[in-house]
Amino acid sequence: MSEAEVAMLDALFTQSPLGLRLLDADLRVVRVDALTKHGVAGEDLVGRPFPDSVRGHADPEELARIVRSVLDSGVPVLGHVVWGRLPADPGRKRAYEAFAFRLHDPRGQVLGVALMGFEVTDREKAGARVGVVGAVRERVGRTLDAMVTCRELADTLVPGFADIAVVEVVDSIVRGDAPPLAPLPAHVPLRRVAFRGSADGDLPQAYPLGGVRSVPAPTPYSQALSDLRPRVVTLHPGLPWLETDPTRAAIHASGAHSLLAAPLTLQGTVLGLVSLYRTGKSDPYDEADVEVVLAAADHTALCIENARRYTREHSVAAALQRGLLPSRPASHTALETAFMRATDDRGGGWYDTISLSSARTALVVGKVSGEGINATATMAQLRPVIRSLAASGLEPDELLARLNDTATLLAEERACLPLSDPLYREVLTAGCVYAVYDPLTETCTFATAGHPGPVIAYPDGTVVLPDIPTGPPLGGAEDIPFTTSAIKIPEGSVLAFSSPPIPVTGASDDYGPLQRALAQRERPIHDLCDEVRYTYQAGSDSVLLLARTRPFPADRFAIWPLDDDPTAPATARRLARAQLRAWNIDEDAAYNTGLIVSELVTNAVRYGSPPLEMRLINDRTLTCEVRDTSPATPHLRHARTIDEGGRGLFIIAQLAQVWGTRYTADGKIIWTEQTLR
Numbered sequence: 001m002s003e004a005e006v007a008m009l010d011a012l013f014t015q016s017p018l019g020l021r022l023l024d025a026d027l028r029v030v031r032v033d034a035l036t037k038h039g040v041a042g043e044d045l046v047g048r049p050f051p052d053s054v055r056g057h058a059d060p061e062e063l064a065r066i067v068r069s070v071l072d073s074g075v076p077v078l079g080h081v082v083w084g085r086l087p088a089d090p091g092r093k094r095a096y097e098a099f100a101f102r103l104h105d106p107r108g109q110v111l112g113v114a115l116m117g118f119e120v121t122d123r124e125k126a127g128a129r130v131g132v133v134g135a136v137r138e139r140v141g142r143t144l145d146a147m148v149t150c151r152e153l154a155d156t157l158v159p160g161f162a163d164i165a166v167v168e169v170v171d172s173i174v175r176g177d178a179p180p181l182a183p184l185p186a187h188v189p190l191r192r193v194a195f196r197g198s199a200d201g202d203l204p205q206a207y208p209l210g211g212v213r214s215v216p217a218p219t220p221y222s223q224a225l226s227d228l229r230p231r232v233v234t235l236h237p238g239l240p241w242l243e244t245d246p247t248r249a250a251i252h253a254s255g256a257h258s259l260l261a262a263p264l265t266l267q268g269t270v271l272g273l274v275s276l277y278r279t280g281k282s283d284p285y286d287e288a289d290v291e292v293v294l295a296a297a298d299h300t301a302l303c304i305e306n307a308r309r310y311t312r313e314h315s316v317a318a319a320l321q322r323g324l325l326p327s328r329p330a331s332h333t334a335l336e337t338a339f340m341r342a343t344d345d346r347g348g349g350w351y352d353t354i355s356l357s358s359a360r361t362a363l364v365v366g367k368v369s370g371e372g373i374n375a376t377a378t379m380a381q382l383r384p385v386i387r388s389l390a391a392s393g394l395e396p397d398e399l400l401a402r403l404n405d406t407a408t409l410l411a412e413e414r415a416c417l418p419l420s421d422p423l424y425r426e427v428l429t430a431g432c433v434y435a436v437y438d439p440l441t442e443t444c445t446f447a448t449a450g451h452p453g454p455v456i457a458y459p460d461g462t463v464v465l466p467d468i469p470t471g472p473p474l475g476g477a478e479d480i481p482f483t484t485s486a487i488k489i490p491e492g493s494v495l496a497f498s499s500p501p502i503p504v505t506g507a508s509d510d511y512g513p514l515q516r517a518l519a520q521r522e523r524p525i526h527d528l529c530d531e532v533r534y535t536y537q538a539g540s541d542s543v544l545l546l547a548r549t550r551p552f553p554a555d556r557f558a559i560w561p562l563d564d565d566p567t568a569p570a571t572a573r574r575l576a577r578a579q580l581r582a583w584n585i586d587e588d589a590a591y592n593t594g595l596i597v598s599e600l601v602t603n604a605v606r607y608g609s610p611p612l613e614m615r616l617i618n619d620r621t622l623t624c625e626v627r628d629t630s631p632a633t634p635h636l637r638h639a640r641t642i643d644e645g646g647r648g649l650f651i652i653a654q655l656a657q658v659w660g661t662r663y664t665a666d667g668k669i670i671w672t673e674q675t676l677r
Contacts, residue, residue, distance in 0.1 A: 141303030
């Protein structure tokens with residue numbers, strides 16, 4: 001070997017910052033560098049077995065495995081990172097990048113192994129911190145659920161960055177309320193929503209998950225929520241603030257030696273608190289770790305705020321829907337109803353049961369296009385219109401035609417919105433099925449708008465989807481008239497309305513599970529509703545309305561034909577009073593009914609066309625009807641003092657609770673309703 005080569009080799013072992021070791025074929029130390037012995041004399045290391053010469057610096061087993069592999073295979077190891085601790089600083093882990101090469105003589109004989117390494121602790125820790133931030137941005141905030149987001153944060157930070165992670169949020173934001181401004185008032189409670197401990201740091205939680213409490217002060221936790229600055233604290237039993245929060249002291253006394261408490265903040269508001277602990281041999285937190293937690297907290301706070309806003313919109317839409325839809329079905333003598341709504345506020349589905357005159361009931365199911373609170377608001381505009389039109393006695397096809405006018409007007413208003421409005425690009429349409437059941441004739445009249453009719457289960461077990469013409473959607477551009485279909489519905493039948501429609505396939509006499517569900521006549525209607533829902537797996541926004549027909553008591557209504565002559569009013573009064581006595585109606589109501597019947601029949605004789613018919617119905621109200629074949633409609637007049645007539649309908653309006661006119665295929669019906677005691 002030349003003098004230059006010897007000089008270079010000496011320089012490497014005496015001046016190079018690299019840690020160098022030469023090992024012979026038996027892996028014993030032949031020579032070591034002069035700068036990396038850390039207080040151990042070089043001559044004391046020479047001759048030692050290799051693992052013993054590095055014990056206390058890096059993982060000796062891992063290094064021995066690397067060196068033995070290089071010696072056996074001849075394949076060098078380049079840039080392998082190993083971790084260890086120095087005897088002079090055992091509290092801090094250090095990273096070393098190792099290089100190992102097999103040495104040969106000129107004849108190719110194996111002489112040993114050259115091992116080089118240098119410390120890369122700062123580089124490795126910086127890379128690990130960058131990886132933590134990247135993992136938080138990738139894994140945290142994948143759902144619009146604040147509690148899930150907090151659990152994702154805890155799962156991401158443990159065990160790589162923390163041995164224990166606790167995440168608490170302001171309790172009100174879980175419900176969607178706005179977060180408080182900083183500093184956090186002392187009385188504002190936090191809800192513990194996430195806790196995660198590593199395998200070697202599984203310490204007590206101190207407070208249970210879901211628990212709500214205010215943060216005691218002064219503690220590092222309250223200070224971080226006050227000035228919005230993280231706190232790094234070295235934990236030991238003598239800390240005076242542990243007495244302020246003795247429950248948390250259980251965590252500290254169980255092995256945690258380092259705490260990093262950081263607030264979850266966004267735009268000057270406080271959303272919560274993240275508390276991270278390190279235990280055992282983990283390095284304590286330092287200022288570089290604070291930067292990592294701040295980046296993770298900023299991302300998490302933004303995700304929590306997005307989830308809070310979504311929860312707020314969801315809560316508003318759900319509250320609006322609950323307030324707009326009936327909380328329970330209306331009671332009907334000849335119709336038993338039940339409904340079920342599965343929704344996550346994404347749609348504008350609705351249902352309704354409306355009591356009409358003459359013991360009839362209107363059944364409505366519909367759905368507005370679109371999602372969210374805008375669809376709910378549109379539904380809120382259409383449903384009252386249906387109720388108002390139903391009260392006027394319109395036939396189903398006429399009602400849908402008027403409802404379509406309203407939907408068209410709403411669609412035109414939406415089209416006039418600014419281009420920047422998100423609703424401008426959403427076409428407003430709605431589907432609706434409207435049915436009126438008359439128990440006295442056991443007939444149901446249907447009309448549909450962009451929505452199929454119901455499924456009907458007859459008493460004999462047959463389940464059918466009746467052939468009902470489907471009209472155009474409400475608010476659509478199609479100028480197609482709506483039509484009605486009248487179907488005989490015997491008592492004991494079940495009508496199933498749904499939105500989206502119940503899918504029915506197969507032959508008319510075999511619908512499988514749906515047929516078996518609807519055909520269970522003896523089951524309570526609410527149990528039957530559950531059974532249909534189990535069979536009919538709709539989406540998260542769906543409406544189901546069931547109606548089972550029952551017989552109307554025969555002794556609760558009476559029908560009389562009347563002669564078209566001046567004696568008809570007197571005959572009608574006599575018949576009505578006799579029937580009211582049989583029903584035990586009180587005298588005041590009977591007297592008022594006599595006057596109402598007299599005026600109704602008088603109008604029919606004077607202005608109507610024969611044949612005439614009178615009907616009394618004793619249901620939730622007392623209904624009086626007079627039928628004739630004239631299309632002429634009477635109207636309410638305010639007669640002058642000297643007028644001899646014109647007071648009939650005015651008297652009726654004063655005596656009856658409500659009154660109206662209903663048109664039929666062969667004429668009209670004037671009806672009144674009186675409330676009974």
